[in-house]
Amino acid sequence: MKTSGILLMMSILSLILSACGAAPNSAKTAIDLKTLPTNIDVKTVAVIKDLPEVVVLDVREPFEFAEGHIPGVKLIPVDEVSSRLNEIPKDKTVVVTCRSGNRSDQVTAYLQSRGYTRVHNMVGGILAWQRAGFKVEK
Numbered sequence: 001m002k003t004s005g006i007l008l009m010m011s012i013l014s015l016i017l018s019a020c021g022a023a024p025n026s027a028k029t030a031i032d033l034k035t036l037p038t039n040i041d042v043k044t045v046a047v048i049k050d051l052p053e054v055v056v057l058d059v060r061e062p063f064e065f066a067e068g069h070i071p072g073v074k075l076i077p078v079d080e081v082s083s084r085l086n087e088i089p090k091d092k093t094v095v096v097t098c099r100s101g102n103r104s105d106q107v108t109a110y111l112q113s114r115g116y117t118r119v120h121n122m123v124g125g126i127l128a129w130q131r132a133g134f135k136v137e138k
Contacts (some may be wrong), residue, residue, distance in 0.1 A: 068130070
């Protein structure tokens with residue numbers, strides 16, 4: 001009886017641990033891209049940034065980008081956005097980021113005025129991303 005009790009407890013513990021391990025994946029699928037607000041936080045961006053239907057756009061200057069950026073982002077400096085609209089897809093969710101969230105907020109509003117309906121500003125920019133402990137690459 002003692003051995004069967006230990007086996008039962010080990011089975012229960014295994015189920016609990018495997019359920020805990022599944023939580024991050026279910027969080028990734030819990031975000032509905034169609035209902036995202038215009039302003040989103042870095043935690044949301046961290047969850048969605050690698051989805052194939054998401055493009056993260058960094059609008060800082062090249063020297064700022066070189067100092068550290070979110071892995072996988074596309075760089076289009078703010079003063080080049082209007083001349084490079086053809087590089088920004090209208091059929092995907094676009095998340096705009098910068099250093100602190102000011103330039104990205106302006107670019108988000110500009111893109112919305114140009115007919116982009118799935119464009120979002122990452123609040124706090126790369127500074128908030130780094131404060132949250134997320135990875136940057138140089």
